[in-house]
Amino acid sequence: MRAPIRRKRGGASELWQTAYIDLMTNIMIFFVIFWSLSQAQSKGISETVGDVSTRMVNLPGDVLFRPGQTQLSPEGQAVFARLFQEDADSTLNFKTNGLVKRVLFIHGHTDNQGQKDKNFVLGFERAMATYKQIAQYGKDVPDHVVVCSHADNLPAHDVPKIDGPVSSFQKAAMDQANAKNRRIQIEDRLINQFKEEP
Template identity: 55%
Template sequence: MNKFVKTEKTRNSGAAAWQVIYTDLMTIIMVFFVILWSLNQGKDIGVSETIGDVTDRMLNLPGDVLFAPGKSQISPEGKEVFKELFYDETGQVLNFQTGGLTKRMLIIHGHTDGDGKKENNFNLGFQRAYAAYEELKNYSDDISDHAVICTHADNTAVQEVPDFEGKISEAQRQTLRAAKSKNRRITIEDKIINKFDLE
């Protein structure tokens, strides 16, 4: 009788250990699939979420320095800014050689403030981005194969423009001017793209 009880206890403890191991294994597998699922949320297979994979650096250039108000021709001061940033005797600043597995792209964004008609601002944003692209061509022969031009009519503002009502004070006027000035800009985004995503 004692022998039978001992054997039954041994059998039950072995079964309990197996169930614990099985439960742990299933929990690990479930966690693994939850992680995989969460990584794929919001991704549409076959459609790129952005123009590239990694933004290496982003450069904001104030439009008030580069352009006269309402104009798309780069000012002499603006040309000096481009020269200071992109002139390089070694040819490394705008070197697009990446070794074949990735591709380097410059996305040039032309931003305006919200004054005037939206259509006119889209056009001005594009013309300014194109002028920046033309200026960059002075510092790289390869840029035409590595540039994308975007235009924004105040819909990606770096600073929210306050919506003052009624007669505004001089301090409020200065705040408005500063906010609008920050939104008038050229942004040059340096992206590294995984070439496998392009196929």
């Protein structure tokens, strides 16, 4: 009699799951980039003189960072590589007409969970990690960046305030609002260099 054949654990089943996870990750990255670029205006610097935000891009924090972490995830690094790697010469070109200075404001936003002071630190460290990642693509970036933290003081979506027991639907709505608030916001602003004194 022959002994029964034992199948190795893993194999095709785990390969399929790994390929599926990789595919979903790439789809998510593509969606984030497409969504971000759809919010942005056309490339180039406006010749408008004054303090004007020419472009504002919101990137979901849950894609860029693991929960509670301040280092960019591999997916987050891939997002910035696709945004800046091939087109850094025009995207990170800070030359202007001399009357204005182009500045990137990197805003780190958190949700309202936990202590406010810790959220300020978390928001700042995430914005700082974003700055360091972008700085890899342009040597002039350090002279044209302001890093900010908001700790849910400027939420993208208000979280419903509910007294008493919370239903599963209400919890899902609260989780969705908090997820929207956890974000990195990159504001492209032109600042007037020669303001008239009052």
